[in-house]
Amino acid sequence: MPRPDRARRPGFALGQRISTAEFLAIAALVFIVVGASWYVVTVTGLVGRLFLPSPAQVVSRLAELAASGDLVTDVSISIYRISLGFLISTVVALPVGILIGSYRRWEAAIEPFVDFIRYMPVVAFVPLSILWAGTGDLQKLLIIFIGTFFQQVLLLMDNVKSVPRDFINLGRTLQMPEWRILQRIVLPSALPAIWDSMRISLGWAWTWLVVAELVAATSGLGYRITTAQRYFQTDLIFGYLLILGILGLATDQVMKYASRRLFRYLHAR
Amino acid sequence: MPVDKLLISGLGKTFRSERGVTVALEGVDLAIGENEFVALVGTSGCGKSTLLSIAAGLDSQDEGSIAIDGEPIVAPGLDRGVVFQSYTLLPWLTTLENVEFALKAAGKTAREAREIAQAHLELVGLQGFEKAFPSELSGGMKQRVAIARALSYRPKMLLMDEPFGALDALTRHHMQELLTGIWEKHRLTVLFITHDVEEAVYLSDRVAVMTNRPGRIKTVVDIDLPRPRHYEMAASPEFQRLHRAVLDAIRSESLVAAALQAALA
Numbered sequence: 001m002p003r004p005d006r007a008r009r010p011g012f013a014l015g016q017r018i019s020t021a022e023f024l025a026i027a028a029l030v031f032i033v034v035g036a037s038w039y040v041v042t043v044t045g046l047v048g049r050l051f052l053p054s055p056a057q058v059v060s061r062l063a064e065l066a067a068s069g070d071l072v073t074d075v076s077i078s079i080y081r082i083s084l085g086f087l088i089s090t091v092v093a094l095p096v097g098i099l100i101g102s103y104r105r106w107e108a109a110i111e112p113f114v115d116f117i118r119y120m121p122v123v124a125f126v127p128l129s130i131l132w133a134g135t136g137d138l139q140k141l142l143i144i145f146i147g148t149f150f151q152q153v154l155l156l157m158d159n160v161k162s163v164p165r166d167f168i169n170l171g172r173t174l175q176m177p178e179w180r181i182l183q184r185i186v187l188p189s190a191l192p193a194i195w196d197s198m199r200i201s202l203g204w205a206w207t208w209l210v211v212a213e214l215v216a217a218t219s220g221l222g223y224r225i226t227t228a229q230r231y232f233q234t235d236l237i238f239g240y241l242l243i244l245g246i247l248g249l250a251t252d253q254v255m256k257y258a259s260r261r262l263f264r265y266l267h268a269r
Numbered sequence: 270m271p272v273d274k275l276l277i278s279g280l281g282k283t284f285r286s287e288r289g290v291t292v293a294l295e296g297v298d299l300a301i302g303e304n305e306f307v308a309l310v311g312t313s314g315c316g317k318s319t320l321l322s323i324a325a326g327l328d329s330q331d332e333g334s335i336a337i338d339g340e341p342i343v344a345p346g347l348d349r350g351v352v353f354q355s356y357t358l359l360p361w362l363t364t365l366e367n368v369e370f371a372l373k374a375a376g377k378t379a380r381e382a383r384e385i386a387q388a389h390l391e392l393v394g395l396q397g398f399e400k401a402f403p404s405e406l407s408g409g410m411k412q413r414v415a416i417a418r419a420l421s422y423r424p425k426m427l428l429m430d431e432p433f434g435a436l437d438a439l440t441r442h443h444m445q446e447l448l449t450g451i452w453e454k455h456r457l458t459v460l461f462i463t464h465d466v467e468e469a470v471y472l473s474d475r476v477a478v479m480t481n482r483p484g485r486i487k488t489v490v491d492i493d494l495p496r497p498r499h500y501e502m503a504a505s506p507e508f509q510r511l512h513r514a515v516l517d518a519i520r521s522e523s524l525v526a527a528a529l530q531a532a533l534a
Contacts, residue, residue, distance in 0.1 A: 164355065169357075173325055173345045175345060175375075265360055266360060
């Protein structure tokens with residue numbers, strides 16, 4: 001009897017498609033397994049409460065903070081900062097990225113320099129940012145900007161560069177002026193990829209927000225985590241980490257969904 | 270004596286890179302008459318696409334001249350419609366909008382553009398697909414839209430760069446029949462690049478065979494097959510003879526190239 005083709009056995013074929021239901025079930029299962037393990041480890045006393053609080057502890061701590069209004073305040077101020085910081089970074093990065101993706105001279109002027117700054121650890125800018133901008137919102141925005149902008153510029157440059165050469169040639173054969181080719185062909189063509197770059201860089205922006213709030217802040221999710229550390233409130237730290245995870249997952253899913261809606265034409269079939 | 274629509278004389282193009290100097294074209298002479306269909310065949314890398322690029326105004330020559338209606342070609346223009354091998358349909362626009370896009374660039378009003386686009390989609394047999402996005406179309410359909418688009422703004426001539434090269438054999442035959450049909454009805458000057466000898470013979474009035482590096486016109490074969498053309502002709506002795514003549518010219522060329530390479534090695 002011939003041996004079954006390896007590629008036909010479930011789980012072995014590269015890039016094999018699965019149903020949305022199966023996808024969601026597997027994803028949910030991982031959450032459940034990790035959550036259950038967490039529960040078991042804490043209930044059996046395998047790990048001390050100080051190091052790993054039980055799910056129940058975390059939930060009750062979060063409920064407490066929700067009742068006092070602190071949770072909402074912390075989440076809102078952090079969302080406000082990341083929204084504004086990310087918006088500023090994106091608004092500046094878009095023209096720069098498009099410019100250096102379209103013109104080699106601008107690329108020569110900006111790309112190596114951006115690459116140079118990009119490799120400087122953002123964390124190392126925190127002391128400087130406090131010196132320059134104090135400990136208010138401006139300093140948080142500055143850190144988000146430094147952490148996000150330089151990455152975004154390079155991603156955007158690549159997005160613009162990967163517009164097919166023939167698309168631009170099409171515009172030329174139609175005698176369209178260069179700026180119009182940029183506006184009517186290059187930008188719409190790069191848009192789905194640009195959207196994806198925004199989604200990816202938003203994830204990093206969350207990290208820089210919390211970094212900024214951990215070091216010098218009087219409000220926000222990161223600030224609350226730092227104070228919790230002082231009082232050994234491990235349950236609070238866990239609770240806020242969970243919230244950060246949920247916020248990140250939620251924004252990512254929203255952006256993915258929006259992408260599918262906005263760029264439906266790409267997979268209309 | 271027919272008037273020359275496109276006149277190429279002594280055309281030369283050299284590419285310089287770190288890896289060395291490549292003479293892509295050297296002393297290319299070719300004249301295409303008004304409403305003549307000329308195919309340019311040659312092995313891959315012989316410079317035929319470079320020649321088309323220069324004719325489209327997307328690239329420039331180093332030597333010689335190229336002119337359309339006596340006007341030197343120095344830039345791309347709406348007087349030449351270009352069909353690329355890669356379809357180049359804008360994915361965010363529907364079939365109809367893709368054709369309208371060109372017409373609006375050519376200065377037509379929205380209403381005119383709609384009417385003309387509609388008519389040209391019908392010409393290529395795509396009525397009913399106006400609202401489809403390119404991602405919903407097959408390769409052959411995409412190329413039909415691209416042809417409709419290139420014809421829509423009434424260029425003086427059509428430049429086609431291996432337009433059916435990416436299609437499967439069956440679709441390619443359909444597209445060849447479609448193109449011949451349209452051409453025989455509407456007559457237009459066409460420069461058609463291909464490496465498919467049968468395709469070249471079937472479609473053209475004349476087939477120009479290009480040499481390999483440096484690219485040069487080796488010979489031009491007159492295709493005196495009657496029109497309208499139809500596919501049964503491919504089996505006729507006359508078709509076979511012409512096919513053979515073109516193939517021999519290319520074959521001796523690739524033999525020379527191989528011998529040259531062997532001698533250099």
